[in-house]
Amino acid sequence: MKTSIVKITEYCSYCQADLDFVNSLEEIGLIETSVIDGERFIHEDQLRDLDRYANWHYEMEINIEGIDALRNAVTKIQHLQSEILYLKEKLRMYEP
Template sequence: MDSSVIKITEYCSYYEIEPDFVISLEGVGLIETLIIEGERFIHEEQLKDLERYVIWHYDMDINIEGIDALRNMLANLEQLQSEVLHLKEKLRVYE
C-alpha cells in the first residue's frame, strides 16, 4: 500500500467524524478520493484541507455549501493579497 494515501474510514474513526461528510466534500469538489479494492482513500497532500473543513463543519457548524463558499472567498483573498504585494513592488520602482 502506498504510504501517501490514508484510508477514509480510519481517518474518520480516529477523528470521530462521519465518512458521509468526506464523501459530501468530494461530491462538491472540495477534495478528491481514490477507491482501491473497494476502500476509499485520500492523498496526504489533502489532509490539511480536510482538517480545515472538519473544523469548520464540526466546530463552527458550517454546512458543505458554506465551506465551499468560504474556501472560494479565502482563495480570492489570497489572490488579491498577492496582487497587492506585486503592485507595491512595482510602486517602489517609482519612489
C-alpha cells in the first residue's frame, strides 16, 4: 500500500494557508509532518484534518488553542455517538 505525501509549502500555496499556522498545529501535536531531503511533508491521510483546522482558523477565526479544544470536543462527540449506536443495537436484542 503506497502512502501519498504532500509538500507543506505546496499545500500552503494552494490553500492560501500560512506556514506558521501549519507549524503551530504541528507544535501542539494536531498534525505530524515528515522531513525528506530537507523538505517538510504531510501524509495524505492527515489532509482532511488539516483542511478542517484551516477552515476553523481562517473561516471561523478560531485560534490554535481553540482548534485543539474543538478537536477534542468533536472527538468526544463522535465517540459518544458510536456508543449510542452500540447501545441501541444491544437494546434491540431485548425488544419483542
